[in-house]
Amino acid sequence: MVDFQAILNSIYQDARAVKDKGVVASYIPELAHVDPEAFGIHLRTSEGENYGVGDFDKLFSIQSISKVFALSKAMALIGDAIWKRVDVEPSGNPYNFLALLEIENGIPRNPFINSGAIVIADILLSNLKNPKADFLNYVRELAGDSSINYNEEVAYSEKITGFKNYASANLLKSFNNLENPVDAVLDFYFHQCAIEMTCSQLSKAFYLFANKGSCMQQKQHISNQQVKRINALMLTCGFYDEAGEFAFEVGLPGKSGVGGGIVALLPDQFIVSVWSPGLNKKGNSKLGMHALEQFTTKAKLSIF
Numbered sequence: 014m015v016d017f018q019a020i021l022n023s024i025y026q027d028a029r030a031v032k033d034k035g036v037v038a039s040y041i042p043e044l045a046h047v048d049p050e051a052f053g054i055h056l057r058t059s060e061g062e063n064y065g066v067g068d069f070d071k072l073f074s075i076q077s078i079s080k081v082f083a084l085s086k087a088m089a090l091i092g093d094a095i096w097k098r099v100d101v102e103p104s105g106n107p108y109n110f111l112a113l114l115e116i117e118n119g120i121p122r123n124p125f126i127n128s129g130a131i132v133i134a135d136i137l138l139s140n141l142k143n144p145k146a147d148f149l150n151y152v153r154e155l156a157g158d159s160s161i162n163y164n165e166e167v168a169y170s171e172k173i174t175g176f177k178n179y180a181s182a183n184l185l186k187s188f189n190n191l192e193n194p195v196d197a198v199l200d201f202y203f204h205q206c207a208i209e210m211t212c213s214q215l216s217k218a219f220y221l222f223a224n225k226g227s228c229m230q231q232k233q234h235i236s237n238q239q240v241k242r243i244n245a246l247m248l249t250c251g252f253y254d255e256a257g258e259f260a261f262e263v264g265l266p267g268k269s270g271v272g273g274g275i276v277a278l279l280p281d282q283f284i285v286s287v288w289s290p291g292l293n294k295k296g297n298s299k300l301g302m303h304a305l306e307q308f309t310t311k312a313k314l315s316i317f
C-alpha cells in the first residue's frame with residue numbers, strides 16, 4: 014500500500030527548499046499578481062480518498078487546463094465531427110505558435126494549442142444555448158461544486174492583451190474554420206481560461222477522465238472511447254513542446270496552464286493536481302513538473 018500522504022509531504026519539503034521556482038506569467042497582466050511562493054498538491058484516488066499538502070485549497074487561474082473540459086464538452090456535443098476541423102498530432106511548438114496554422118491551411122495541429130482550443134470554443138459557441146453559463150455549469154457539475162466561477166478581471170486582462178490569439182482567430186476565420194465572429198469566440202475562450210479552481214476541485218473535476226467518462230456523481234458524460242482519446246491527446250499534446258519531456262519524466266497523461274497548474278492522472282487509480290505559479294521556459298509550471306516527476310518515481314505509479 015502506497016503512503017500517498019508521506020510522499021506528498023516529502024515533495025512539499027523539497028519544493029520549499031528550491032530557490033529557482035521559475036517565472037510567474039505576466040503576458041496576461043492580471044496573472045502577474047500571484048504569490049510566486051504558492052505551492053500545493055492534491056491527490057484523489059478513484060475510491061474517493063483525498064490527500065493534500067500546502068496550498069491545495071487556494072484558487073488559481075486554470076488557463077489552458079480548461080481546454081480539457083472544453084474538448085470533452087465538444088466531444089459530447091458533436092463527437093467525431095470535431096476531427097474535420099482539428100488534428101490530433103503533437104505540434105512540437107509553443108502553445109501560441111502561429112506559422113504552422115497558415116502552412117496547414119487553418120487546421121490546428123491539436124485541440125490543446127491555442128488555435129485548436131479556439132476552434133473548440135467556436136464549436137461550443139455554436140452548440141450551447143447559453144455558452145458561458147452552460148460551460149461553467151458543466152465544470153461545476155464535474156467538480157460537484159457550484160462555487161466555481163470565472164474571474165472577470167483575468168478574462169478582461171487577456172482580452173486587451175491577447176493579440177496573438179486575435180491573430181490566430183483571424184487566421185482561422187480566413188480559412189473558414191470559425192463559424193462565429195472572432196470577438197464572440199475569443200470572449201468565450203478568454204472566459205474559459207479565466208475559470209478559477211483549487212487543486213482539490215481540479216482533482217474532482219478530472220475524475221471522469223480517470224474513470225471511463227463517468228463523473229463523481231456517476232453521470233456518464235462521454236464514452237470510454239472518448240476518454241481514451243482525450244488521455245492520448247493529454248499525453249502527446251498536453252504540454253506543447255514539452256510533451257515529450259513530461260512523458261519522459263512523469264509518465265502520465267496531463268494538462269498544464271500558464272496559471273501554474275498541472276493535472277495528471279492514472280486511469281482507474283488517481284488524479285493528482287499541483288499548483289506552483291513559476292513557469293519554466295516552455296510555459297509549464299517549473300516546480301509542478303518536478304513535483305510530479307518525484308511523485309511517480311516515489312509512488313512507482315505511471316502508465317509505463
Ligand code: DON
Nearest residue numbers: 076077108206269270271296
Ligand atoms: O491563450 C492563452 O495564452 C492563455 N489563455 C492560455 C495559455 C496556457 O495556459 C498555455 N499553457 N501552458
